[in-house]
Amino acid sequence: MADKQNELEQSLVNEQQAKLEQKEREKIEKEKQEELDPCTVFNPVNKGFINLQSLSSLGNEGKPLAWNTRGWDSGKNYTIGICSNPFKKMHSDEEIQDIGSVNATNIGAFYIDSKTNKFVSMGEYSTTPKFRGRKLTLTYENGAYCDNLIDGTSGQRLRKSTIITFTCDRELMTKAQISFVGSPNDCNYLFEVRSHHACPTAAKENNMAAIWIFLFILLAALFVYFSGGLLYRQMKQVKQTPKGL
DSSP, X not given: OHHHHHHHHHHHHHHHHHHHHHHHHHHHHHHHHSOXXXXXXXXXXXXXXXXXXXXXXGGTTTOOOEXXXXXXXXXXXXXXXXXXXXXXXXXXXXXXXXXXXXXGXXXXXEEEOTTTOOEEEOOBOOSOOEEETTEEEEEEBOOSEEEEEEOTTTOOEEXXXXXXXXXXXXXXXXXXXXXXXXXXXXXXXXXXXXXXXXXXXOOHHHHHHHHHHHHHHHHHHHHHHHHHHHHHHHHHHHHHSOTTO
16 A cells, blocks of 8 residues: 555656656747847846847947956956957957967957967857846856966866956946956956946837837827818818808
8 A cells, every 4th residue: 555655656756747847848948949139138037138239249330349448456458349359450360379279250358468469368259148146147268278277177278268247237327337357367357347238128029019009109190190181171171162052
């Protein structure tokens, strides 16, 4: 009797687990179907839509948009591209450090080495912002090699990477403000961007719906205006018609 009871309970547990796995698969599939534009993201908590394209070349007619900040502790001047390459012109291979392992067109952040006078990649740009907890982030990886740092597991040299965090600031008068937070090992870099573009807005589909509603109201108003004018002219003509005709 006890064995049958255990089997029944296990069967219910397995069934519940199967349902949860099915829901998870459906959720993943739905997320795949809802493809977002580059440099945009939905907040998983409040479902707010955030569009960072205005901070990148994607919202600058394809023209490079570079953000500069100084690391007062490191003494370096950093140049950051949001979801894009910040280079305003092409550079030769001789100007890029570790060019054999770095693709210059994919560089998302860099600084110039004072000793070699070469551009040092801090990671390849990404167009996929993600939430880490409640913080919106953008991660750039596979930059130039870090000096004297080895991965303890693989034994390979570590490469520079960058994490950019975004903070909603509706009171900021400028388009954005970027600041260098720190780099504990001169291999991983952290920056913060404050901007009203990091604030949640209505998704693009909702914006289009609002536009269509506005156009519908405008067309309705124009229809009433012109039909009313036509009716007024007809009534005026009737009044002006001589009696007996």
